[in-house]
Each structure stands twice: as structure tokens, then as C-alpha cells.
Amino acid sequence: MELKIRNLRKDYGNFPALNGVNLDIRSGELIALLGPSGSGKTTLLRAIAGLESPDGGQIFFGDNDASRQSVQHRHVGFVFQHYALFRHMKVLDNIAFGMRHGQGPKQSEAVIRKRVLELLDLVQLNGLEGRYPAQLSGGQRQRVALARALAIEPKVLLLDEPFGALDAQVRKGLRRWLRQIHEETGHTTVFVTHDQEEAMELSDRVAVLHKGDLQQVGTPDEIYDSPATPFVYAFIGDSTSLPVTITNGAATFEGAPLSVGRVDPPDGPGRIHIRPQDVTLVAAGQGVVDGRIIGLRRSGPYRRADIAVGQHAHRIEALLPPELDVSIGDQFGLAFKRYAAFADDREPPKLGLAREKQAA
Amino acid sequence: MPQFRTPSAIPGFGLTYGFVWLYLSIIILIPLGAVVLWASSLGPERLYAILTRSDTFAALRLSFSLSLLAAAVNAVFGLIVAWVLTRYSFPGKRLLDASVDLPFALPTAVAGIALTAIYAPNGWIGSLFAPGSLWASVFGPLKIAYTPLGIFVALVFIGLPFVVRTLQPVLIDLDKELEEASATLGARRPTTLFRVVFPTLFPALLTGFALAFARAVGEYGSVIFIAGNIPGVSEIAPLLIITRLEQFDYAGATAIATAMLALSFAILLLVNVTEAWSRKRLGHAR
Structure with a gap:
């Protein structure tokens, strides 16, 4: 699914979190929103998901203006930094949640179970469907969160600092693995990070934000070799x-x-x-x-x-x-x-x- | 296997451990043990005979059923109060928040007199249901004070802060991302509340329920004014114990006390086991 963001604005009091952002996200690409804290990158991601209501501008999913759509109907997969798994549910029920209680067509339990097991296989957690989130490591929890987001066949996959809460070692492993999953599933993926190394290594394109303004969008090479603004020059490398x-x-x-x-x-x-x-x-x-x-x-x-x-x-x-x-x-x-x-x-x-x- | 004692850089275990035993013995264990001991000296037949006397049985049934009912009602409405007080900000919030503690802070006799005055047939609220009122002309008159309904009102009053104060810290800690995650997965608000939020709150809700129940079973001061104390109808078990003592029927008083002790203990044990189980499932007890 192709995304078009047009002149998106969001103010927190007098402080503009998004200052008229325009961004085209291509179908099937993995794009990073990179910037220091307070740059508006998370606000932008949450606005795409419908978790934040912008003060102006539009968001198009394909040719469809999604700006007025509710979170429930946007059909996005969202992965939170701190996983946000439902602790009282087993891994299987966590992943099945969107299929059971979402807005999609109702499916039989057998179909749901089959799909959950497929997803567990994709995120390499076979056999853990009966565990509770408390019994998993941080890296495993984040993979369950990703499987849960993928289960609803989202139009776009959004990840908010997905590896931010993990150890450096686990983070590197998961980075490679996320790239692999992206290539297998082909979902349009947007992820937020403040870690330039992560953004450079993982994504097809990087969008650099600063104080609510989009500074530059380009491939990691373009961003690094031809920075468009002094901010990008100073921030990257x-x-x-x-x-x-x-x-x-x-x-x-x-x-x-x-x-x-x-x-x-x-x-x-x-x-x-x-x-x-x-x-x-x-x-x-x-x-x-x-x-x-x-x-x-x-x-x-x-x-x-x-x-x-x-x-x-x-x-x-x-x-x-x-x-x-x-x-x-x-x-x-x-x-x-x-x-x-x-x-x-x-x-x-x-x-x-x-x-x-x-x-x- | 927990060790009885491990060497530690922080001394004082022996002294404080001994103190704990002494203190709990004097305050809790010996008095309660004595009640059980006296009751057991009555012998099973007499104990059975006392407890199955119609007025005793009615009082015990009234106390426990109304306490459970009041705690259940408080669990529902206390949750709403706690939710509003933690989730939203509005003018007068701090005042409202402080007023939740009033049933805690008031002497129970004051609460009893106030409730009786308001809910009596000529009181502000009582008169709305008294004969001649609009309510009475439609549904028939409803007497609140001097009936079990009045006892229920008093028990709800004194139990509310327990539920609200137990839930508040849990609600503050409740991760909003859980609700957001549920919404992005397509769940509507009611589904999110019933499938995601309430199960997470369940252990704390049980604790609040148990505390409110325990307080209600033992409540005396605020209830006796509003109850009317009609034997077999609106006479609560703690009052019956006093009545027996005033009649120098120590055996009868002890028997009722033991029955209350055993029932309360059983109910609280059940609540605690359920709570421990649900907490473990939520991964608190790691």
C-alpha cells in the first residue's frame, strides 16, 4: 500500500510537533523516520496509525483519504517500543486477538489457529504458543508483538522504536531478521528510530526530521553523501x-x-x-x-x-x-x-x- | 527452599523476628485462638444448636450476604469512580478525590447518624421513596432506613474507599499502549475494555473487593443506627454478639464469633487464592 502524507500539522500547545510534513511512502518499501527526540517522528508515525489526530493536512492510503478514519478501520499493524502485549493472554491469544476481535471478516478458530502457527513459524517462535508473555525474553516478546501486528494483514506496518528496549546484541540480530521478514512478506513498513546506524542499515530510504520539519528523504547513501541541510550534515555521522x-x-x-x-x-x-x-x-x-x-x-x-x-x-x-x-x-x-x-x-x-x- | 536465616550485612533479624512474633501474638493470634478454644469447649452439639437457632442463623446470613453484595456493588461503582479520578482531569477533581476518604476518616457513629437521617422516611432521600412520594405512587412505598436495604446502604458507604484506593495506583500504572494496541488491531472500545483492560485490573479489583467485604462484615457503628435491629429481619451478627453478652450468654456470643471468624477466613482465603492465581498469570510474581 502506497502512502501519501500531505501538509500534516500537529501542535502541542504552541509547540509544533509536525510543521506541515509532506512525504510519499512507496508501496513495499522499508522507510525509517529518523531524528532526535522531539523531532516529531513518533507523532508522525502515530498520526499515520490514527492514534494521534492531526490539526491539519491529509493522509492517503493509496488514493483513499484516511485522515478521518478511526484507528480500528485504518487496518495498520503497530509495534510498540515496550511490546504492549496482553499479559493475561497466551502467545496464541495475543496473536489471534486482531483476527478474533478486529474489523476483518470472522474466521473459524481452526483457520485462526493455523494462521497463528504460520506466523509463529515466520517469527521463529515455534512451540511457544502456550506461553504467557511474562515467560518470554524481551526479544521474543517483540517478535510476538510483530506477529500480532502481521496477523491482521495490515495495509502498512508501523514500528515505533521497535528495538529501543533491547540489548545491543539482541538488537543487531533482530535488525537483520526484520529486514528478512520484510523481504518475505513485502509489507510497506515505516519505522521510527533515533539510532542513525539502525536507520542506515535497515531501510531502503530514510526520512530525517527535525523540530517537526522534514529535512531530507533519500536512500542511506544520499543522506550520508549529500546531506541537504546543515542539520542532516551534523546529525548523520x-x-x-x-x-x-x-x-x-x-x-x-x-x-x-x-x-x-x-x-x-x-x-x-x-x-x-x-x-x-x-x-x-x-x-x-x-x-x-x-x-x-x-x-x-x-x-x-x-x-x-x-x-x-x-x-x-x-x-x-x-x-x-x-x-x-x-x-x-x-x-x-x-x-x-x-x-x-x-x-x-x-x-x-x-x-x-x-x-x-x-x-x- | 527458603533458608531460615542467611548471614547478612544488615543485622537485626533475630530481634525483629522475635518482636514480630510477640506483637502478632498479643494483638491477633492469642485473642483469636482464645475464641476458638472457648467455642470448642462448648462441644459440637451445643455449637450446632446455637448456630441453627433461627435468629442467630438469620443474623449470620444477613451479615454475610449483605456484605458480599455491598462489596460487589462497590467493585463495580468503585471501578468507575477510580477510573474517572485517574483518567480524566476536571475542575474539583482533588476535592472529589479527597471525599472518597471520608468513609475511612469519619467515626462510624457519625456516618450511621448521618445516613439514618438522610434515608429515614422523613429524610431527604428517604422521603423520595416514602408513602405519598412520586416513587410510591408508581412502584409502591420503599422503606430504606430500618430495613436490610438500609444496612446495605451503610455497608456500601463504608466499603467504597477500599475499592477506589486499591484500584487507583493500578490504573495509573496501566499502560495506555495496551489500549492503543488493541485499537490498532481493530477492536472497538467495549471489546478493549472487557478483553484487555478489565482482566489486567482483576487482581487489584479482587483485593479491593476482599477489603471492602472484610470491613463490611465487621461493621457495627454505622449499621446499628440505620438497621432498626429487628430480630430475624435487620439484626446483624456483630449486634447479636453484643446482645448475647448483655444477657451474660458468653457461650452463645463465642459461638457466633467463631462462626464469623471461620466464614470470613474461608471467604478471604478463596479471594486470596483466586487473586494469587490471576496475578501469577499476569506475570507479577516473577
């Missing part, structure tokens, strides 16, 4: 930046021209964003700018260097191979393999954190 002045597509840093080639944003104050892995060290005077190493620390297989650049000691982060012989105080030239330029919004992006102001 690591980056640091330099303030520049842009005139006719050329950037100047502290009065000296910056040899980075053409930059697109309108003339005026701007910012050049660089990811740590795109910074390489060359001899002083040979790079784009010169800098001095002010900090070094080990980070996994790499070494991270903090490099002070220019009169105001702007900090640029570089990811260096550990065998490179550098020490604090060394002067180098910096070359940028890639960079992105945006018009300035005064506040430098904080690593991995939401930014307060947005680009014009």
Missing part, C-alpha cells in the same frame, strides 16, 4: 565546520581565499562542513588551511585529532591512521577530500546533536 564568507561561489576564511573549489550557497556568511574521515594531513602551506594539533585520542581502529585552525582556533576533527606519527603541537596543512557548504546559521553544528537554528 560526525562533522566539524569552519566559518567562511562566500562571494560569487568562492569561499574566504579569515580574509584568505580557501582553495576548495566552487561553493553553491548564496553570497554572504557561510559554513564549510567537513567529516573527520575526509581530512588528510599534508605539509604546512600545501593544504586548504593550516592547523595545529591540540588533542589526540584513540577511537576504535583510528586516532582522532583535534586541530586548531586560524586566529580563533576553530576546531576541526580528523580521523587518522594510528601508525601516522604525529604529536600534540605539530603544524600541518589540511586537505579536504569532501566538504559541504551551507549558508551560515550562526550556530556551529554540534556533533551528533540537534541544532538550535536552521539554515535559511
